[in-house]
Amino acid sequence: MSDHAVVRPGTLAWAASHLAAGERIVRADVLLGGITAEMRRLTIGRPNGDTRTLVLRSYVDTGDVEDALGREAAALTMLSATEVTAPELVGVDPVGAECEYPSLLMTHLPGRAVLEDRGVETRVPMLASQLVAIHAIRPVEQPPTYTTLTTTDTVVVPPGANAHAWSAAIDIIRRPAPSYEGRFLHRDFQPGNVLFDGPITHLTGVVDWASPCWGPADLDVAHCATNLAALHGAAWGLEFVAAYEAATGTLAADPAERRYWLVRDALACSEDIDLVSQAWRAAGRPDLTTRAAERRLDAYLTTVLDAS
16 A cells, blocks of 8 residues: 555544654555564655655554553654664654554664575574663663563464473473573564665664553564564574674573573563564465474474473
């Protein structure tokens, strides 16, 4: 789609109210890949004939997102003073007071999310270095402590999975979470939220700051490792862990504690693997059917336990 019909009238008017004098919205396009919100790219015409681009995120099918939007707006404002490249905040309507739905408007970063296998060996160290930089941020105001929603009762064991491995993994998360040294976390750092200007060139920025929190570095590392394993094969999950340490990132010293976080995120992924794989297919990975992603998740979980 490439017209204003892809943005609801009230939201369109709200976005236009944040433009500079003489600017106008000349085009609106659907952005693929969003799971919890509608994403739109707005092309802004300038008086001199040039254009610039903004991104609009609207939460249409979710419940109370006021806190999440507030946190994202605060994170984008804070990140503008760091070396981590993220979108700049333009405007936020956390309760949908002026828009049809709660929305956030931000600048558009160059590049694209790269999910293809080609070049993954080059991108993994770059992803690791970027995550180390995020974890080095010391915000003036500490964000809320992380939460984990996965429980032993909500894990979805894939059909045909290694029953012994999954049972052992579920037993691991029955234990109390290990103690940790707190870090600023992105909380959804994974290839779909990192932009590159090509499959094997350089990283241009990190997007989707809807869930920043405070917690163990292992949690962010585990999340990216799970996604890499599902996208590219089980070995790439642990390869990312090694790359993070090689980039001077610090993880739990106790192998059992590292395993806890890796296992917890892999089990959490089991609950959303259908939605996640659907987004990956829409983004250009038709080979990643739900079943294919489930098999890779199973292989990765087994690999994590075998490596312990």
